[in-house]
Amino acid sequence: MTTTTDKHTITALVEDQPGVLNRISSMFRRRGYNISSLAVGQSETDGLSRMTFVVEGDPETVEMVAKNLHKLVEVIKVVNISSGNTVSRELALVRVNADVTTRSEIMQIVDIFRAKIVDVSQGTLIVEVTGDENKVDSLVDLLRTFGVHEVMRTGTIAMSRGVSYEEDTPG
Amino acid sequence: MNMRGAQIVCKSLLREGCDVVFGIPGGAILPLYQTLPEFPDLRHILVRHEQGAAHAADGYARVTGKPGVAFATSGPGATNLVTGIAAAQMDSVPMVIVTGQVGRPSIGTDAFQETDITGITLPITKHNFLVMEAKDIARVIKEAFFIANSGRPGPVLVDIPRDVFMEEVDYEEPLELDLPGYKPTISGNNRQIKKASALIQSAKRPVILAGHGVIISRAYDELKELAERAQIPVITTLLGISCFPEDHVLWTGWPGMHGMAYSSLALDEADLIVALGMRFDDRITGNAEKFSSKSKKIHVDIDPSEIGKIIPVDVPIVGDVKDVLVKLNELVEPSTHSDWLKRIETLKKDHPSLRLPETDKLLARQVIRDISEITEGNATIVTGVGQHQMWAAQHYEFKNPCSLLTSGGSGTMGYEVPAAMGAQVASPDGTVWSIAGDGGFQMTLCELATIVENKLPVKFAILNNGFLGMVRQWQEIFFESSYVSTGYSGNPDFVKLAEAYGIKGIRVTDKTQVKTAIQDAMEHDGPVLIDFIVEQEENVYPMIPSGMTVKDMIEEPSSERVTV
Ligand SMILES: Cc1ncc(C[n+]2csc(CCOP(=O)(O)OP(=O)(O)O)c2C)c(N)n1
Ligand SMILES: [Mg+2]
Numbered sequence: 001m002t003t004t005t006d007k008h009t010i011t012a013l014v015e016d017q018p019g020v021l022n023r024i025s026s027m028f029r030r031r032g033y034n035i036s037s038l039a040v041g042q043s044e045t046d047g048l049s050r051m052t053f054v055v056e057g058d059p060e061t062v063e064m065v066a067k068n069l070h071k072l073v074e075v076i077k078v079v080n081i082s083s084g085n086t087v088s089r090e091l092a093l094v095r096v097n098a099d100v101t102t103r104s105e106i107m108q109i110v111d112i113f114r115a116k117i118v119d120v121s122q123g124t125l126i127v128e129v130t131g132d133e134n135k136v137d138s139l140v141d142l143l144r145t146f147g148v149h150e151v152m153r154t155g156t157i158a159m160s161r162g163v164s165y166e167e168d169t170p171g
Numbered sequence: 172m173n174m175r176g177a178q179i180v181c182k183s184l185l186r187e188g189c190d191v192v193f194g195i196p197g198g199a200i201l202p203l204y205q206t207l208p209e210f211p212d213l214r215h216i217l218v219r220h221e222q223g224a225a226h227a228a229d230g231y232a233r234v235t236g237k238p239g240v241a242f243a244t245s246g247p248g249a250t251n252l253v254t255g256i257a258a259a260q261m262d263s264v265p266m267v268i269v270t271g272q273v274g275r276p277s278i279g280t281d282a283f284q285e286t287d288i289t290g291i292t293l294p295i296t297k298h299n300f301l302v303m304e305a306k307d308i309a310r311v312i313k314e315a316f317f318i319a320n321s322g323r324p325g326p327v328l329v330d331i332p333r334d335v336f337m338e339e340v341d342y343e344e345p346l347e348l349d350l351p352g353y354k355p356t357i358s359g360n361n362r363q364i365k366k367a368s369a370l371i372q373s374a375k376r377p378v379i380l381a382g383h384g385v386i387i388s389r390a391y392d393e394l395k396e397l398a399e400r401a402q403i404p405v406i407t408t409l410l411g412i413s414c415f416p417e418d419h420v421l422w423t424g425w426p427g428m429h430g431m432a433y434s435s436l437a438l439d440e441a442d443l444i445v446a447l448g449m450r451f452d453d454r455i456t457g458n459a460e461k462f463s464s465k466s467k468k469i470h471v472d473i474d475p476s477e478i479g480k481i482i483p484v485d486v487p488i489v490g491d492v493k494d495v496l497v498k499l500n501e502l503v504e505p506s507t508h509s510d511w512l513k514r515i516e517t518l519k520k521d522h523p524s525l526r527l528p529e530t531d532k533l534l535a536r537q538v539i540r541d542i543s544e545i546t547e548g549n550a551t552i553v554t555g556v557g558q559h560q561m562w563a564a565q566h567y568e569f570k571n572p573c574s575l576l577t578s579g580g581s582g583t584m585g586y587e588v589p590a591a592m593g594a595q596v597a598s599p600d601g602t603v604w605s606i607a608g609d610g611g612f613q614m615t616l617c618e619l620a621t622i623v624e625n626k627l628p629v630k631f632a633i634l635n636n637g638f639l640g641m642v643r644q645w646q647e648i649f650f651e652s653s654y655v656s657t658g659y660s661g662n663p664d665f666v667k668l669a670e671a672y673g674i675k676g677i678r679v680t681d682k683t684q685v686k687t688a689i690q691d692a693m694e695h696d697g698p699v700l701i702d703f704i705v706e707q708e709e710n711v712y713p714m715i716p717s718g719m720t721v722k723d724m725i726e727e728p729s730s731e732r733v734t735v
Pocket of ligand 1: 555582583584585607608610638639640641642
């Protein structure tokens with residue numbers, strides 16, 4: 001795991017209903033919690049979505065975030081996976097300047113990061129990278145020296161390793 | 172069986188045990204109102220302002236322990252409820268509110284009287300629903316009642332578009348509840364309870380700090396058992412007042428900003444706080460970092476998100492107060508704590524907190540004492556917010572559980588009139604006194620008409636100081652008596668006003684008239700309003716200014732001559 005000490009990852013299984021995201025973001029805003037990233041998608045069960053939050057704060061704050069998420073009627077399960085052994089991934093697309101003189105250098109960097117070039121046009125490239133937040137940060141930083149036009153990131157998703165199913169945080 | 176949405180609403184309300192609804196009709200909710208005659212068991216009380224409907228439902232809920240129900244139409248009807256919903260949310264009061272919404276095809280078009288009320292009430296409800304199909308109504312109302320009155324109670328709003336009320340569907344009894352994300356923890360963890368018992372056993376200076384949760388869970392006997400068995404003094408929060416009889420030797424008042432000095436001092440000296448169904452509000456803790464720094468804390472609450480929110484806790488127990496106390500009482504060994512109880516007696520003697528000055532002037536505090544004496548502590552007291560609220564909480568000697576209704580968390584002026592109405596509806600033969608401020612009373616006095624219409628014998632005591640008194644007190648103490656916008660020079664003649672509504676009105680201007688007036692009010696069969704013209708510039712003491720500590724407490728003005 002490469003999350004820094006003040007960033008924590010929480011996942012939540014939620015009912016896939018209109019307004020759920022609104023309820024959750026309203027809770028975060030009202031209580032003054034900072035989300036540094038949020039990713040939502042379908043879960044393994046029909047009608048349920050899974051959300052991954054990367055939250056900034058001390059462990060006590062993060063525990064309060066988990067408790068307040070849990071309090072929402074449409075939130076079924078909340079897991080704080082910051083401390084555990086987890087896999088966390090994020091996808092990013094980066095549009096970067098590339099002319100004949102820099103293209104091969106960029107391609108080398110892309111290779112080292114096991115990233116991909118997914119689009120080439122006159123003067124720019126789009127790089128696709130997957131990895132944990134730090135890896136994406138480092139690649140984006142390196143590419144900045146060539147001139148970055150646009151960065152798009154999905155936000156982190158995370159899953160704990162090994163264990164077959166997540167344990168709910170004790171209420 | 173084919174039924175219209177509106178019929179399903181009524182049928183579902185009755186099935187959930189609702190017998191009275193407070194509300195006002197309007198376009199979007201009209202199909203529901205026009206269905207009411209088919210359901211004569213559902214009594215509708217037509218209020219004069221939707222805020223009144225919400226507070227009345229709140230008062231009704233606190234007294235009965237059942238969710239209070241309110242109806243309002245879309246747009247302004249729904250937004251008028253907001254203050255009352257927020258107050259109920261802050262004080263964990265169960266309510267189910269049904270609002271009409273514009274028809275489905277118009278939603279999102281800024282149609283006439285369209286307001287996103289589920290959006291507006293999102294942060295001030297326990298949960299809310301927008302019902303887009305009549306077939307969902309029965310299930311949603313069942314869920315609404317369950318959510319409102321289980322776990323930590325709170326208001327639930329159900330918004331129903333006009334055409335959904337009119338939609339006809341095949342009615343089916345809703346199945347078992349299916350709320351996978353909502354499973355309140357009722358039963359306290361045995362290991363934690365054992366730890367709590369051990370802490371109680373080893374404590375030298377324990378206190379119980381009992382909150383609204385004790386009343387909500389109706390755990391009066393269990394609280395008394397714990398207190399008596401282990402000889403622990405009982406301090407309550409403002410909303411916990413009346414959960415423990417005030418004539419009991421272990422009763423040790425209520426602490427905080429305007430609480431008794433001896434209560435705040437006892438908390439400060441304690442080595443263990445057993446906090447039951449309360450949430451360490453800033454009105455109690457003052458500076459939370461310095462609050463009761465020598466004590467360990469056991470915190471029992473049904474809402475896990477309250478535990479550790481303000482104060483670090485040594486033994487957290489999530490669960491219903493009653494369940495936890497029953498188990499705890501089995502473990503706790505009898506003890507005496509005689510040194511500590513002696514110390515508490517000394518604190519009470521040295522810091523009496525509630526002495527009245529010797530004076531011929533008419534003091535609001537005296538009025539409360541006389542009401543307390545004449546009703547023998549057996550009335551249900553409903554207050555507004557301000558000085559009169561604090562004095563009522565301080566000087567009324569509450570003998571019965573759940574007999575103080577006050578907007579504690581939200582501090583909503585205007586609560587005193589409609590909540591008293593709701594309390595009287597809930598307890599038609601009970602004595603209900605509304606202790607009102609001249610300020611708050613004017614915020615919701617339109618409900619006097621509702622009170623008359625429904626023959627509700629509420630007794631009103633307006634403690635008329637001609638000021639927004641509590642704010643004036645802050646101005647006096649913190650802003651060198653610069654009374655900006657707190658004096659009322661244009662108050663109406665409240666006696667004439669009462670008479671205009673057909674209510675018996677009495678004016679009291681002298682100390683000697685107080686008792687007679689209260690007795691007259693008690694003997695009168697119907698609502699009465701007494702306008703007590705009290706001293707204008709009295710202050711509430713003790714006082715711990717916000718964010719400060721017991722060390723900063725102003726116990727009483729030094730110059731006053733006082734008698735006990
Ligand atoms: C709806 C609302 N508006 C404003 C306040 C702020 N406020 C707190 S106490 C108070 C004065 C209340 O005056 P009154 O009802 O006459 O009671 P008193 O303090 O004089 O006994 C005010 C304005 C409030 N609590 N609620
Ligand atoms: Mg006043």
